[in-house]
Amino acid sequence: MGDEGESVDMGQQQMAFDRSDTKTDAAPILCLDQVEVIYPNGTVALQPTTVDFEDGELTVLLGPSGAGKSTLLRTLNLLVRPTSGAVLSREIGTLDATQSIRAHRRDTAMIFQQHQLIGRMGAMHNVLLSRLGRHSFWRTLVGFSEEERRLALECLTRVGLFEKALTRCDSLSGGQQQRVGIARALAQEPKMILADEPVASLDPASSERVLNVLRSICKEDRIPVIVSLHQLDYAKAFADRIIGLAGGQIVFDGPPTQLSETVLTQIYGSTGQDAT
Ligand SMILES: Nc1ncnc2c1ncn2[C@@H]1O[C@H](COP(=O)(O)OP(=O)(O)OP(=O)(O)O)[C@@H](O)[C@H]1O
Numbered sequence: 491m492g493d494e495g496e497s498v499d500m501g502q503q504q505m506a507f508d509r510s511d512t513k514t515d516a517a518p519i520l521c522l523d524q525v526e527v528i529y530p531n532g533t534v535a536l537q538p539t540t541v542d543f544e545d546g547e548l549t550v551l552l553g554p555s556g557a558g559k560s561t562l563l564r565t566l567n568l569l570v571r572p573t574s575g576a577v578l579s580r581e582i583g584t585l586d587a588t589q590s591i592r593a594h595r596r597d598t599a600m601i602f603q604q605h606q607l608i609g610r611m612g613a614m615h616n617v618l619l620s621r622l623g624r625h626s627f628w629r630t631l632v633g634f635s636e637e638e639r640r641l642a643l644e645c646l647t648r649v650g651l652f653e654k655a656l657t658r659c660d661s662l663s664g665g666q667q668q669r670v671g672i673a674r675a676l677a678q679e680p681k682m683i684l685a686d687e688p689v690a691s692l693d694p695a696s697s698e699r700v701l702n703v704l705r706s707i708c709k710e711d712r713i714p715v716i717v718s719l720h721q722l723d724y725a726k727a728f729a730d731r732i733i734g735l736a737g738g739q740i741v742f743d744g745p746p747t748q749l750s751e752t753v754l755t756q757i758y759g760s761t762g763q764d765a766t
């Protein structure tokens with residue numbers, strides 16, 4: 491499922507996806523099998539979609555506003571439940587029962603545009619909070635172990651914020667806060683990272699730093715990192731693979747080198763206004 495040569499019927503045009511130069515032999519860590527999302531108000535946000543994700547691959551989701559990027563990302567950790575179709579994890583199997591979804595979410599870190607940190611708490615404390623999902627009730631009462639504190643510091647060091655460990659998050663810059671968000675995601679020891687427009691509110695230098703950090707994690711830890719972006723330049727610079735969405739449908743799936751003007755028109759329409 492979801493192998494090379496997937497095709498999407500684009501009206502008159504039939505488009506074949508060639509991912510042969512980016513795919514590895516490893517089994518995909520996560521697959522969507524004919525996943526469709528229709529919200530309760532009747533909006534078809536994702537048409538039946540089959541796609542898979544592999545370890546160590548940085549995928550960027552591109553597409554105009556409303557294309558379905560957030561919906562696709564959220565189906566990957568079941569924050570949005572498919573109306574039909576299935577989400578399959580290599581380690582857990584079909585993600586349908588509460589227990590399997592909970593286990594999958596523990597292994598899947600999500601980074602948002604708004605950092606969702608607790609401003610009055612220090613960076614390290616915010617990072618440690620991600621460990622609560624792995625604590626038993628009794629451990630939560632006792633507090634964090636020495637080992638967890640060491641892990642939190644290591645995570646802050648990886649995002650270049652060791653010296654800010656004790657600084658309150660509300661006195662950090664937007665880019666630093668986003669990196670605390672990434673450190674918090676790392677402390678979850680995830681097997682996959684999802685990031686929904688993680689650089690939408692950052693200046694170019696901070697954006698590049700954040701994307702560099704995400705790319706390093708993807709490569710060093712050999713985990714899939716899936717990021718939605720509005721900036722085409724960043725997508726081309728940082729992605730191994732780009733998934734282009736339009737109208738709740740994947741209209742392109744391939745390496746940045748195959749992102750031609752024709753493909754961009756398929757994603758963004760003739761104006762290409764979103765492709766900044
Ligand atoms: N909770 C919801 N209930 C109903 N419709 C929704 C809901 N969330 C999203 N939608 C609709 O689903 C479609 C896809 O939305 P989605 O948020 O996935 O797009 P997106 O590509 O992330 O857009 P953006 O770039 O603006 O973040 C849109 O038409 C949107 O209005």
Ligand SMILES: [Mg+2]
Binds near residue numbers: 561718
């Ligand atoms: Mg979105």
